[in-house]
Amino acid sequence: MAQMNLLQAINNALDIAMAEDDSTLCFGEDVGHFGGVFRATSGLQEKYGKARCFNTPLVEQGIIGFANGLAAQGSRPIAEIQFADYIFPAFDQIVNETAKFRYRSGNQFDVGRLTIRTPYGGGIAGGLYHSQSPEAYFAHTPGLKVVVPRNPYQAKGLLLASIRDDNPVIFFEPKRLYRASVGEVPEDDYQLPIGKAEVVTQGNDISLLAWGAQMEIIEKAAEMAANEGISCEIIDLRSILPWDVETVANSVMKTGRLLVSHEAPVTAGFAGEIAATIQQECFLHLESPIARVCGVDTPYPLSLEREHMADHLKVFEAIKRTVNY
Amino acid sequence: MAQMNLLQAINNALDIAMAEDDSTLCFGEDVGHFGGVFRATSGLQEKYGKARCFNTPLVEQGIIGFANGLAAQGSRPIAEIQFADYIFPAFDQIVNETAKFRYRSGNQFDVGRLTIRTPYGGGIAGGLYHSQSPEAYFAHTPGLKVVVPRNPYQAKGLLLASIRDDNPVIFFEPKRLYRASVGEVPEDDYQLPIGKAEVVTQGNDISLLAWGAQMEIIEKAAEMAANEGISCEIIDLRSILPWDVETVANSVMKTGRLLVSHEAPVTAGFAGEIAATIQQECFLHLESPIARVCGVDTPYPLSLEREHMADHLKVFEAIKRTVNY
Amino acid sequence: MNTDIYKEGEVVHSPAFIDGHSVDIPVLKILKQDGTTYPNAELPELNQVEAEKVYKALAFHRVLDERMIAAQRQGRVSFYMTALGEEATTVGGAAALESRDMIMAQYREQGCLIYRGFSLEDFMNQLFSNEKDLGKGRQMPIHYGSNEFNYLTISSPLGTQIPQASGYAYGQKLQGKDAVTLCYFGEGAASEGDFHAGLNMAAVHKAPVIFFCRNNGYAISTPSDEQYVGNGIASRGVGYGMKTIRIDGNDILAVMKAVQLARAHAVEHSEPVLIEAMSYRLGAHSTSDDPSGYRTKEEEAKWAEHDPIARYKSWMLAQEWWDEAQDAELFETLREEILAAVKVAEKIDKPPVEDLVTDVYDDVPKHLQKQLDELKEHIKKYPEAYPFTAGRI
Amino acid sequence: MNTDIYKEGEVVHSPAFIDGHSVDIPVLKILKQDGTTYPNAELPELNQVEAEKVYKALAFHRVLDERMIAAQRQGRVSFYMTALGEEATTVGGAAALESRDMIMAQYREQGCLIYRGFSLEDFMNQLFSNEKDLGKGRQMPIHYGSNEFNYLTISSPLGTQIPQASGYAYGQKLQGKDAVTLCYFGEGAASEGDFHAGLNMAAVHKAPVIFFCRNNGYAISTPSDEQYVGNGIASRGVGYGMKTIRIDGNDILAVMKAVQLARAHAVEHSEPVLIEAMSYRLGAHSTSDDPSGYRTKEEEAKWAEHDPIARYKSWMLAQEWWDEAQDAELFETLREEILAAVKVAEKIDKPPVEDLVTDVYDDVPKHLQKQLDELKEHIKKYPEAYPFTAGRI
Numbered sequence A, B: 001m002a003q004m005n006l007l008q009a010i011n012n013a014l015d016i017a018m019a020e021d022d023s024t025l026c027f028g029e030d031v032g033h034f035g036g037v038f039r040a041t042s043g044l045q046e047k048y049g050k051a052r053c054f055n056t057p058l059v060e061q062g063i064i065g066f067a068n069g070l071a072a073q074g075s076r077p078i079a080e081i082q083f084a085d086y087i088f089p090a091f092d093q094i095v096n097e098t099a100k101f102r103y104r105s106g107n108q109f110d111v112g113r114l115t116i117r118t119p120y121g122g123g124i125a126g127g128l129y130h131s132q133s134p135e136a137y138f139a140h141t142p143g144l145k146v147v148v149p150r151n152p153y154q155a156k157g158l159l160l161a162s163i164r165d166d167n168p169v170i171f172f173e174p175k176r177l178y179r180a181s182v183g184e185v186p187e188d189d190y191q192l193p194i195g196k197a198e199v200v201t202q203g204n205d206i207s208l209l210a211w212g213a214q215m216e217i218i219e220k221a222a223e224m225a226a227n228e229g230i231s232c233e234i235i236d237l238r239s240i241l242p243w244d245v246e247t248v249a250n251s252v253m254k255t256g257r258l259l260v261s262h263e264a265p266v267t268a269g270f271a272g273e274i275a276a277t278i279q280q281e282c283f284l285h286l287e288s289p290i291a292r293v294c295g296v297d298t299p300y301p302l303s304l305e306r307e308h309m310a311d312h313l314k315v316f317e318a319i320k321r322t323v324n325y
Numbered sequence C, D: 001m002n003t004d005i006y007k008e009g010e011v012v013h014s015p016a017f018i019d020g021h022s023v024d025i026p027v028l029k030i031l032k033q034d035g036t037t038y039p040n041a042e043l044p045e046l047n048q049v050e051a052e053k054v055y056k057a058l059a060f061h062r063v064l065d066e067r068m069i070a071a072q073r074q075g076r077v078s079f080y081m082t083a084l085g086e087e088a089t090t091v092g093g094a095a096a097l098e099s100r101d102m103i104m105a106q107y108r109e110q111g112c113l114i115y116r117g118f119s120l121e122d123f124m125n126q127l128f129s130n131e132k133d134l135g136k137g138r139q140m141p142i143h144y145g146s147n148e149f150n151y152l153t154i155s156s157p158l159g160t161q162i163p164q165a166s167g168y169a170y171g172q173k174l175q176g177k178d179a180v181t182l183c184y185f186g187e188g189a190a191s192e193g194d195f196h197a198g199l200n201m202a203a204v205h206k207a208p209v210i211f212f213c214r215n216n217g218y219a220i221s222t223p224s225d226e227q228y229v230g231n232g233i234a235s236r237g238v239g240y241g242m243k244t245i246r247i248d249g250n251d252i253l254a255v256m257k258a259v260q261l262a263r264a265h266a267v268e269h270s271e272p273v274l275i276e277a278m279s280y281r282l283g284a285h286s287t288s289d290d291p292s293g294y295r296t297k298e299e300e301a302k303w304a305e306h307d308p309i310a311r312y313k314s315w316m317l318a319q320e321w322w323d324e325a326q327d328a329e330l331f332e333t334l335r336e337e338i339l340a341a342v343k344v345a346e347k348i349d350k351p352p353v354e355d356l357v358t359d360v361y362d363d364v365p366k367h368l369q370k371q372l373d374e375l376k377e378h379i380k381k382y383p384e385a386y387p388f389t390a391g392r393i
């Protein structure tokens, strides 16, 4: 065990992945010598050479196109998109290509070895283009897996699982926590399961569901609620696609209430999918409407960031409203 | 009044828009002399000249980038993306640029004059890349309006409203109905409201909600249900973003049940947003879970198209399940 | 780390534009339409056995296209795309490669598959999207793919294969495969952002990929002079610092020569090469298209005179590697075989309902299995509505 | 409709590659570092009044950048980007235009705004994202925009302004505006697909846009030789059939000359022009960056000797249009003014909560109004948590 921050945990996972398999590559803008603008790939070029860890030209559609080709060829590419806000130029390569590669070929070709890493999320005074949480865009795309870790331990285990998973995975890294989140992480190899939610705290009155950096926020709100005698069950969804309906539904059967919180704007965000599914699965158990506490339906603003965000106070208020419905 | 098919209605709306405003332009791949692969812009180049109706190079990100620039400049661009399946290379220009242009500039610049037209949808043996219904991807994007007409009359009125609306609009055209849907259309200018759903048929037992070509399907299912004594209220959402919560909620308050159907895969499709909102708005009125009848969570297949689609039989079965819950 | 950020050229003190049109790009021609070669022309490596294989592939291609156009008119197949007039670009390309080389095509490159030996049955099964289709009936006709023959399954979105080819070739190099990737695209697709991405990345990362542009004058209805105003696609090679060559695309010996040379260069220097083959799409864009709306019969007739197959046949005859009797028999046999194969393929069942949900992921995840189970129950209720699958649930 | 699909060049019968590196691209230089001009150099049109305006803009730029870097270190502003060493490319560009011409920049082009007269207060209000910011405090520092000064609001995603500039210029032409669009981007951004899209579309549709590449050797940590292997960005102009010129970007007279010429050409022929200005990013990429991780102090020192402002100052002194006393006073005044402006701007309130939901659409739609109403109620409950807005609800 070692103390690591989230970046170190990611760097450590990449190191293990590159050491174990010569065909594993890390690349993206500034990923090579410099180790990435957040330094997630720091030291990898020195260790594994310029052929396996390198800077690419500044073109996201090219990075993912190149990565798709590498994965189809049998290499194991780990492509970095510098900020999730800049993943959209690669949207066609991801949604029309990555996601449909295996299906359209009748399993003759696939890009299952591909992992796309990208820092996402707000709360860092990043304004419109350094704050977005675009997971819902990808969740509507069969063929992709979408994973979001909440802390260093989760990050390492889920990233290693993503790299080894035989399906393309988009791995969203909560950049607000890159240095802020520190914890015990085994130095050895381990994996955490993709597609499984984790019940982080047991509770009885309401289930709270989130992922990534938003976990901190619902945990804080749950503490406030505890002070008022409300017992929250806290769940980390971890995988957005496919997502673990069973764990969430079981929790809601028990508590009778659900609150989902994410950073992205509420309309057509992934909380909508969860609410739609759970009202179907748990209709007779629900004691109040499923609450969504999410970003306001605007681009991500700079100076009104606090007002825009789904913070712990908004979550706390919604918990009370839901429990007292 | 004249009999027009959906294509003719669109062509007619474009003609009116180009005639009334010299700064209105129509362009896209094959849009010029040839009039578009579906012939929606047929005759416009002859009438308004090559400077205002023209072919572009084959580059969707360029088409929308160019259109954004034109709109910011004060022209009124109507850009065509040949198939909605090919809109993804332009995703960044739409989601990061079009949608955020006004907001990020503090209303100093905007692309409100922009309209993007694109044929969408399946059921035409088009396979993975001539069948997609990507409206949900855009519905998660504040700043855009998203409109889908169900027939020629709606198409003309909604398209004229979209072109004149001072916000960027993505106008999805149900290509399966291009020639199949024929109806009475006023030859004169008229507009239908954006952001307003339409109750097409009154009913008491369940509300059925859809848009575009899917309307035909829920209407057919409603007929079957009527034969079994189930009275369906049929609503055409028409605008996906912003959408008319009030009309839908009022209907559900009355019927106590809701079924939403769309062509796109169910997971994270727009039906999820609707279900999440309506279970919140109408919690105490709901007599059964909100049903979603949508595409299977796969890429759009060719030979198993019928199996994949949310057809009238699947809708009919879901109506019965919901009513008999 | 670099310190000189650019190679400083000549220094001038009064301004003058470089004229974009001024690059001179010679075009390589080896074979004349009458079947003779230009004096001093450097022929590709090609012995009689291979030459005959090439000719047979061309003939197969021509007959397949003719038959399938007819089958589409008869409503037997929903859609088709010919490569009429452009067959030399693909058959010649494949013939110049090793079989281990990867081919990533756009959609009009069935010639490569024919040359490599993709079976008539496999063509038919794809075109009829039946359960024997290697692609499991999921894509529209002509979206062939073959792992066995190193031919990546066609994807409709244009240009996407270009950066993929760069990555694929980079992987080949990294793993010491002694193989290249041949990446085809049209002059229309070369306008896509992915073209720019793919060529630049291949050049920077030194990937052994041969970019092969089929410049056939049109992208559906859009003529090339509304697609670009530079000197074709070859002139872009300059910008990427890439070795580039323009060839007569209706001259299969020029195609083979150029691809052989490009392959040798790509392998030896681990560098991409750009080839632009000038040709003409003699047929409609697809069976959904009618070119009379955008071009003249005269233009088509003019180009029909440059038929690449007739040209190569004349050469074969002149070599005395082929004769008219053989030719008549070959075409007759091909017509019969293809017609027979149509009749077989159209009767083969459509894929079973399980194929709806497989291959979305490596395994079928829970939610999809649930959707499949519900679907099967549903189909059992309405078997007549799902005739292709109902019988086998 | 075209019948000839390409201009057939020379015909050859043995293959040879065009070498991507072989295009010769001269670089225009007018002013030497010592302030003298090259013999026979053709100077731009520039009278004493304008020359002084240009110098003052350069000085303002330098001082603003220095002060704001300091302010960022002190934690007064969250983020900043200088254009140290590249000021000539933007001040010179703006000086060569008409004020009605549109400028679409990347982010390091505040020099244009300075030249055009964007006020010190407006700079500060943007940097402090206060309620007087023309952008309503929504974007990170340096994302300036001004409708009044025809400077499109900066957008972080790279390259997106390039096809937009083509469209903007096309609209200007169509409406007979006698104006052009000047579009800036870095050599890094030129790798984006949008670059390819924008340049090709401008060329095909004959849009009067001047594409201005600031080639400063780096894209964050990525040196230009890992960005491309062709001959800079200018060599790509050839592929688009576009008039192209390369200049010394640290030579403001060369910048002005080239942009004047490009503007005249764009207006007269209604055609785009590509300019590549060779320069060097002397500072860090941004205040979040530390270049010592990827380049040497020696390299930086070498380029510091080519300071464009010192060069121009020497020329101004040599012209006797400027003297050292004036210079000292100018810099002194600028420092004071800017410091004072910082102190004012940082005290101005943040935007009111209503600004969260305006300008998403032309009007605030129902669902957003509802979200705002709920938010206001919430803020009233926890005023201390939302200190910037709570006081004004």
Ligand SMILES: Cc1ncc(C[n+]2csc(CCOP(=O)(O)OP(=O)(O)O)c2C)c(N)n1
Pocket: B029, B058, B060, B082, B086, B089, C108, C156, C157, C158, C185, C186, C187, C188, C189, C190, C214, C216, C218, C219, C220, C281, C285
């Ligand atoms: C991204 C994308 N945009 C548009 C289309 C529709 N489309 C199919 S083929 C074609 C023309 C392609 O022309 P070219 O690349 O020259 O190839 P050719 O058909 O001439 O062989 C178009 C516009 C598509 N398939 N993908």
Ligand SMILES: Cc1ncc(C[n+]2csc(CCOP(=O)(O)OP(=O)(O)O)c2C)c(N)n1
Pocket: A029, A058, A060, A082, A086, A089, D108, D156, D157, D158, D185, D186, D187, D188, D189, D190, D214, D216, D218, D219, D220, D281, D285
């Ligand atoms: C689409 C996109 N990808 C990545 C980034 C992150 N990023 C910001 S600036 C930059 C480097 C740009 O380099 P260049 O274009 O050469 O301009 P310079 O900074 O040298 O002026 C990068 C990678 C971005 N803003 N947008």
Ligand SMILES: [Mg+2]
Pocket: C186, C187, C188, C214, C215, C216, C217, C218, C219, C220
């Ligand atoms: Mg073509």
Ligand SMILES: [Mg+2]
Pocket: D186, D187, D188, D214, D215, D216, D217, D218, D219, D220
């Ligand atoms: Mg740069």
